[in-house]
Amino acid sequence: MPNYPLTxxxxxxxxxxxxxxxxxxxxxxxxxxxxxxxxxxxRDPVDAIYLLLEGWATAAIRLPAGQxxxxxxxxxxDMMSTPSMVLDxxxxxxxxxxxxxxxxxxxxxxxxxxxxYPRLGSLLLMGVQVERLALMDIVAAMGKSSARERMVRLxxxxxxxxxxxxxxxxxxxxxxxxxxxxxDVLGLTAVHVNRTMRLLERxxxxxxxxxxxxxGDIDRLRKISPLPPRxxxxxxxxxxxxxxx
Amino acid sequence: MPNYPLTxxxxxxxxxxxxxxxxxxxxxxxxxxxxxxxxxxxRDPVDAIYLLLEGWATAAIRLPAGQxxxxxxxxxxDMMSTPSMVLDxxxxxxxxxxxxxxxxxxxxxxxxxxxxYPRLGSLLLMGVQVERLALMDIVAAMGKSSARERMVRLxxxxxxxxxxxxxxxxxxxxxxxxxxxxxDVLGLTAVHVNRTMRLLERxxxxxxxxxxxxxGDIDRLRKISPLPPRxxxxxxxxxxxxxxx
DNA sequence: CGCCCTCTTGATCTCCTTCAATGACAGTGG
DNA sequence: CCACTGTCATTGAAGGAGATCAAGAGGGCG
Numbered sequence: 334m335p336n337y338p339l340t341x342x343x344x345x346x347x348x349x350x351x352x353x354x355x356x357x358x359x360x361x362x363x364x365x366x367x368x369x370x371x372x373x374x375x376r377d378p379v380d381a382i383y384l385l386l387e388g389w390a391t392a393a394i395r396l397p398a399g400q401x402x403x404x405x406x407x408x409x410x411d412m413m414s415t416p417s418m419v420l421d422x423x424x425x426x427x428x429x430x431x432x433x434x435x436x437x438x439x440x441x442x443x444x445x446x447x448x449x450y451p452r453l454g455s456l457l458l459m460g461v462q463v464e465r466l467a468l469m470d471i472v473a474a475m476g477k478s479s480a481r482e483r484m485v486r487l488x489x490x491x492x493x494x495x496x497x498x499x500x501x502x503x504x505x506x507x508x509x510x511x512x513x514x515x516x517d518v519l520g521l522t523a524v525h526v527n528r529t530m531r532l533l534e535r536x537x538x539x540x541x542x543x544x545x546x547x548x549g550d551i552d553r554l555r556k557i558s559p560l561p562p563r564x565x566x567x568x569x570x571x572x573x574x575x576x577x578x
Numbered sequence: 579m580p581n582y583p584l585t586x587x588x589x590x591x592x593x594x595x596x597x598x599x600x601x602x603x604x605x606x607x608x609x610x611x612x613x614x615x616x617x618x619x620x621r622d623p624v625d626a627i628y629l630l631l632e633g634w635a636t637a638a639i640r641l642p643a644g645q646x647x648x649x650x651x652x653x654x655x656d657m658m659s660t661p662s663m664v665l666d667x668x669x670x671x672x673x674x675x676x677x678x679x680x681x682x683x684x685x686x687x688x689x690x691x692x693x694x695y696p697r698l699g700s701l702l703l704m705g706v707q708v709e710r711l712a713l714m715d716i717v718a719a720m721g722k723s724s725a726r727e728r729m730v731r732l733x734x735x736x737x738x739x740x741x742x743x744x745x746x747x748x749x750x751x752x753x754x755x756x757x758x759x760x761x762d763v764l765g766l767t768a769v770h771v772n773r774t775m776r777l778l779e780r781x782x783x784x785x786x787x788x789x790x791x792x793x794g795d796i797d798r799l800r801k802i803s804p805l806p807p808r809x810x811x812x813x814x815x816x817x818x819x820x821x822x823x
Numbered sequence: 824c825g826c827c828c829t830c831t832t833g834a835t836c837t838c839c840t841t842c843a844a845t846g847a848c849a850g851t852g853g
Numbered sequence: 854c855c856a857c858t859g860t861c862a863t864t865g866a867a868g869g870a871g872a873t874c875a876a877g878a879g880g881g882c883g
Contacts, residue, residue, distance in 0.1 A: 345664075380815075394718040396804050402718035416714060419590075419707045421811050424714065440816040448818050451696035458703045462664045465706060468713035469661060469669065473639040473647040475720040476765025480839070511861060520721030525839055527863060559641050566666050570625075571685035573693050725871070756829065770871055772831060 340384065341410050342456045344497070345463075346568045349575045355450050359443070360384050360436030372427035372435060373414060379423050381437040383413040388433030389509050392425040393517065401426075403518040404468070406491065406510070409498055415461060418443075431509050452578045459572065463565055470560050475520055478559035483519050484529045486558045488539065492548055493562050505547040585629065586655050587701045589742070590708075591813045594820045600695050604688070605629050605681030617672035617680060618659060624668050626682040628658040633678030634754050637670040638762065646671075648763040649713070651736065651755070654743055660706060663688075676754050697823040704817065708810055715805050720765055723804035728764050729774045731803045733784065737793055738807055750792040 340356055342348060348356075363386055366372055372383060375395055385407050392405040392413060404425060407413055417423040418440060447454045467490075474483050491508070495501045512530070513523040521529070533539045538554055540547040548554055555561070568574075585601055587593060593601075608631055611617055617628060620640055630652050637650040637658060649670060652658055662668040663685060692699045712735075719728050736753065740746045757775070758768040766774070778784045783799055785792040793799055800806070813819075 394714060394805075396718060396722055397806070398723075398804065400722040402721040404714045404717050416707050416710050418816055419704050419711070419810050419814060420808065424711055424808070440814070443816045444818055447700060447816070448823050451699065451823060454696065454699050454703060455692060458699060458706060459664050461703060461706050461710060462661050465710045465713060466661050466664070466669055468710060468717060469639060469649045471717055472649050472713060472720065472765075473641060475717065476647040476762075477641055477645040478643075512863095513861080517721075520717075522840060523861090524841080524863090528839090531863080559643065560639075561642070563665065563669070565664050569664060569685070571663055571688045571692070573689055578693050578696060757831095758829080767872060768830085769832090769873080772829095773871090776831080 340412060340460075341497075342453070342460065344567075345459050345565060346456055346572055347575055348456075352450050352453055352575070355446055355453065359438050359446055361438070363434050363436045366429040366433045366435060368429060368432050370429045370433075372429060372433070373423055375424065375426045376422045379414070379417045379420055379440070381439045382415050382418060382443065383427065384436045384438060385409060385411045385413055386434040386436055388435075389430040390433055390435075391428050391430055391514065391518075393428065394425050401517055402520065403514065405464075406430075406518060408491075408494060409500070412460065415457075415464075430514070452573055452575070455572050455578070459565075459569070463563075466563055470563070474559050480519070480521050480525055480529050481532070482557060482559045483521075484515075484526070484533065485538075485554050486560060487515070487519060488546070488548060489551070489554055489558050489562070492551070503547075504549070504551060505545060507544050508546045509544050585657060585705075586742075587698070587705065590704050590810060591701055591817055592820055593701075597695050597698055597820070600691055600698065604683050604691055606683070608679050608681045611674040611678045611680060613674060613677050615674045615678075617674060617678070618668055620669065620671045621667045624659070624662045624665055624685070626684045627660050627663060627688065628672065629681045629683060630654060630656045630658055631679040631681055633680075634675040635678055635680075636673050636675055636759065636763075638673065639670050646762055647765065648759065649716075650709075651675075651763060653736075653739060654745070657705065660702075660709075675759070697818055697820070700817050700823070704810075704814070708808075711808055715808070719804050725764070725766050725770055725774050726777070727802060727804045728766075729760075729771070729778065730783075730799050731805060732760070732764060733791070733793060734796070734799055734803050734807070737796070748792075749794070749796060750790060752789050753791045754789050 342356065372390065387409045390407040390413065391403045392407060393401045393403045395401045413427055417425065474486050492501060492506065495506050500506055512526040516523045516526045519526065534541065538549050540549060587601065617635060632654045635652040635658065636648045637652060638646045638648045640646045658672055659668065662670065719731050737746060737751065740751045745751055757771040761768045761771045764771065779786065783794050785794060
């Protein structure tokens with residue numbers, strides 16, 4: 334599908350030519366954000382959502398007490414900041430982990446697109462539900478499983494998402510996240526992330542060289558993961574068909 | 579608003595008369611579910627969402643290893659099971675905590691409503707984003723705060739949600755959840771839930787008699803909570819106005 | 824009356840945190 | 854070219870929040 338890096342709606346349903354075209358035209362001119370650059374800060378007024386055209390970014394919530402919890406690791410093709418579209422001020426801080434190319438979509442333009450192509454609203458709804466499911470799984474993993482299990486789950490999740498965009502070769506992929514960041518994703522300290530990864534490494538389950546990580550025995554890893562991956566339904570019954578809406 | 583117990587869309591935006599009417603007509607005839615009854619099980623085929631007309635219910639994910647994590651405590655007026663609408667088989671198990679009145683909305687009917695009233699799709703999107711934010715906050719609380727802080731946050735969250743539907747009187751409300759259930763919500767054991775509540779009680783922050791709980795000093799509790807409540811924007815700019823869509 | 828569910832409390836254990844020190848490496852300025 | 858500095862990974866030792874195991878008490882309901 335030609336519109337790939339802009340959104341991944343085409344993974345979830347068939348799009349008409351007009352809809353695909355509207356999606357492509359939705360974003361502002363692209364912006365380059367350097368490594369560690371802040372894309373949008375918590376409490377900033379919300380007037381756009383962002384398409385991550387290329388790169389890795391994190392979405393984090395900062396607690397009043399000062400800690401930060403990363404609630405989403407974004408990769409190429411993700412939509413960012415959409416939870417904040419129901420708020421006046423942003424819920425999360427978006428930070429570029431690698432250099433990123435992004436495009437903003439002003440909310441007023443989103444409104445025009447929804448009016449002209451209401452089915453894209455339903456597709457957006459679908460994407461949001463997928464994100465919500467991902468969060469439910471994270472809650473389940475955090476509430477009920479060990480550091481080791483959560484780490485394995487995260488690695489498999491990244492593996493599966495990266496595989497979809499062609500960024501995995503035989504179980505190997507780039508993981509540009511420091512152990513500090515991984516800790517803030519998993520709700521662990523960087524020290525314990527290190528111990529956990531070293532252990533997995535010693536067992537031959539993973540291997541690392543620099544930012545490169547290799548999942549050694551994916552089947553065995555999947556048995557360790559506290560939750561299996563979810564399979565999203567293509568073109569669900571409640572979704573109006575192309576042209577029906 | 580007359581359609582109150584059916585959905586709470588009117589909290590988020592102005593509805594036209596036709597939209598409100600469509601919402602009211604959406605559900606099947608109501609069903610009574612007895613205490614501890616299962617409304618829908620994980621892995622069941624998904625062909626409807628459910629409106630909780632009255633009562634308390636939990637949405638839980640069961641891990642392959644056998645534990646259960648409750649990902650949402652539903653109260654009167656909530657929509658249930660919508661995350662599963664993007665899946666073939668349900669993600670979560672819905673169980674009635676108290677006796678519940680519910681109404682199913684078959685997905686095919688939802689489809690008809692979305693086609694006839696596309697703006698209701700946008701309102702649904704809004705409600706789902708609110709749920710997603712709630713999950714983000716839960717992840718942040720689980721990752722970065724103590725049992726005590728999480729407990730306080732949960733009580734305040736329930737307090738605020740119940741207050742909106744008029745089920746709170748001067749900080750007092752019914753809490754029909756056992757400590758076992760609270761543990762499965764918070765990612766703690768029932769034993770530790772007990773110790774934590776007893777401590778809060780001894781400090782005069784809460785008081786309990788049977789299922790009734792009273793939040794003693796709400797201001798002090800809010801200072802203990804790791805996250806403040808979120809204020810959802812009414813009629814956001816991206817939401818097409820009544821009649822515009 | 825007796826059973827089961829829930830709450831409560833104590834004792835012990837353990838996973839993860841905290842604190843601290845060292846090493847590897849990249850970037851930077853002289 | 855090399856010292857200098859900051860970031861990140863690694864490992865050890867000690868401490869603590871919460872889990873686990875166990876037992877008793879109260880209360881609703883058959």
